[in-house]
Amino acid sequence: MMGEVAKDLTAGTVGGAAQLIVGHPFDTIKVKLQSQPVPLPGQAPKYAGAVDAVKQTLAAEGPRGLYKGMGAPLATVAAFNAVLFSVRGQMEALLRSQPGAPLTVNQQVVAGAGAGVAVSFLACPTELIKCRLQAQSALASSDSAVVAVKYGGPMDVARHVLKSGGVTGLFKGLVPTMAREIPGNAAMFGVYELLKQSFAGGQDTSHLGRGSLIVAGGLAGASFWASVYPTDVVKSVIQVDDYKNPKFSGSIDAFRKILASEGIKGLYKGFGPAMARSVPANAACFLAYEVTRSSLG
Numbered sequence: 001m002m003g004e005v006a007k008d009l010t011a012g013t014v015g016g017a018a019q020l021i022v023g024h025p026f027d028t029i030k031v032k033l034q035s036q037p038v039p040l041p042g043q044a045p046k047y048a049g050a051v052d053a054v055k056q057t058l059a060a061e062g063p064r065g066l067y068k069g070m071g072a073p074l075a076t077v078a079a080f081n082a083v084l085f086s087v088r089g090q091m092e093a094l095l096r097s098q099p100g101a102p103l104t105v106n107q108q109v110v111a112g113a114g115a116g117v118a119v120s121f122l123a124c125p126t127e128l129i130k131c132r133l134q135a136q137s138a139l140a141s142s143d144s145a146v147v148a149v150k151y152g153g154p155m156d157v158a159r160h161v162l163k164s165g166g167v168t169g170l171f172k173g174l175v176p177t178m179a180r181e182i183p184g185n186a187a188m189f190g191v192y193e194l195l196k197q198s199f200a201g202g203q204d205t206s207h208l209g210r211g212s213l214i215v216a217g218g219l220a221g222a223s224f225w226a227s228v229y230p231t232d233v234v235k236s237v238i239q240v241d242d243y244k245n246p247k248f249s250g251s252i253d254a255f256r257k258i259l260a261s262e263g264i265k266g267l268y269k270g271f272g273p274a275m276a277r278s279v280p281a282n283a284a285c286f287l288a289y290e291v292t293r294s295s296l297g
Contacts, residue, residue, distance in 0.1 A: 016081030023281030112189030221282020
């Protein structure tokens with residue numbers, strides 16, 4: 001009989017892999033749209049929109065082009081979800097009135113928030129590396145006097161960051177990461193439980209079909225992003241900010257400056273592709289988690 005933690009680790013890993021396979025093409029398109037150079041006056045942008053970006057990518061690189069750079073996140077997403085679901089499982093055990101008792105929606109919110117604290121420490125350095133890699137094409141195209149550093153890959157980013165910011169440099173943006181992960185996971189697991197219980201007509205959700213799990217998981221994922229998207233934008237600009245002469249003194253400063261220069265719209269850049277990704281990706285993640293978890297007994 002596998003221990004509960006081992007089951008959560010295994011099911012979380014499988015869920016993470018499913019989430020990435022479904023979600024990665026959306027992420028590729030989101031990054032291409034966010035980082036395309038500003039067109040010259042009278043010229044059309046490189047991509048007219050998400051659909052056009054998909055068409056051009058498929059034409060130029062084939063289906064493989066949508067899965068560029070998936071190696072590193074496959075390892076981290078699996079680890080990330082293993083930690084997320086295991087810590088949530090441990091929190092559930094702590095919150096239960098007696099063994100085997102189902103948790104209330106409020107208890108799931110607390111368990112999700114606790115899991116959010118734990119995964120922030122894993123998410124912060126991996127996201128910092130991912131954001132710096134993804135943004136370098138966007139930063140290089142702006143004609144700034146500062147020549148953007150060209151990174152060879154994830155390990156190269158880590159080396160640069162350690163050189164200029166030390167170990168703490170890898171945890172730049174930890175505050176906005178926590179401000180995203182804690183309420184985001186609280187919302188996600190709360191909404192997931194709420195929907196499962198309303199579909200099941202009570203607290204026993206063990207007989208729900210796959211369709212119900214897919215809908216609950218997809219909407220739970222959407223609630224994560226809907227609740228914390230501006231925080232994610234702040235986190236990204238802080239993590240790609242220069243260590244030597246930073247534009248932002250911190251999260252609040254970044255929030256204020258984005259609002260001042262771009263208005264509310266600036267806090268929702270890339271929101272469409274993020275939501276379009278989160279629904280199918282999280283539906284796949286929760287379904288794979290539940291199916292794996294129940295098959296382990």
